[in-house]
Amino acid sequence: MATLFLLLCTASQAADITLFRTLMPETTSLNQYQWHCRPVVIFAPSETDLNYVHQMAMLEKSKAELADRDIIVLSDTSPASKGHLRAQLKPTGFEVVLIGKDGGMKIRETKPISSEDLLSTIDRMPMRKANLD
Template sequence: MKKNLFSLILFLGAIATSLSYFPVWAQNDPLESYRWQHRLLLVFAPKVNDPRLTEFKQAISTVQCEFNDRDLLLGVFANDTRSRIGKRDLTSYDVAALRSSYGIKSNDFAVILIGKDGMRKSHLSEVPEMKQIFEQIDAMPMRQEEISNSTNSCLSNP
């Protein structure tokens, strides 16, 4: 019995020690699960019916194939509705962490492009043209590789 208890304690200690080697940012980053899988367009608006948010969502809907082809997910953050990235709801803790990380106040409008590497590629305070976003993505080395390996019919610029 004592041997089993001792083995369990050693096992749990080994797990705890190994977890301490994970970088803190990886443990607390609400975007970590998207890294190397998706590019993110995070849109922060004071309210869900903000005209800039509405305009941006309409612009995306007109180029949905190109949006999807670039492995983009839309994140919408507004004070009066649940925040989400793609189909996943975020906790209020995650939203607060993102606002803090990117320096966005609750009454700010911002569009942030996050690359597949998890790094911020642009931070805009106005509604961008989708062509501008797509050109920036298409200039990225990882995207260049995707283009060369793809046969998708909507690869042309919008």
């Protein structure tokens, strides 16, 4: 199973389907990605939320850079679905959360984060600096 996630998260697999995914309501943790990917979890009140649209547009323009850093983007745009991670993190409106490969929360913002800020944060991480990923 871990090999499957590793394959999905490699830079050579930069297709939209591997980079951009829907966060399923039944997902209770992101442990399956630990040590393989860096999830960016985006919570929004809807797919038409202006912050969400803006965030996704910025990330879409940086697909190659996201793939190079083993990022996957998980979106939850349905508060009514009462997703488990939404209940745990309790976002109010729009939020972006970056989870490191170690499973720790690295960024939590209530406004869209630029691709440059996201990528530079990752580039400062010890695993990235050591080229261990």
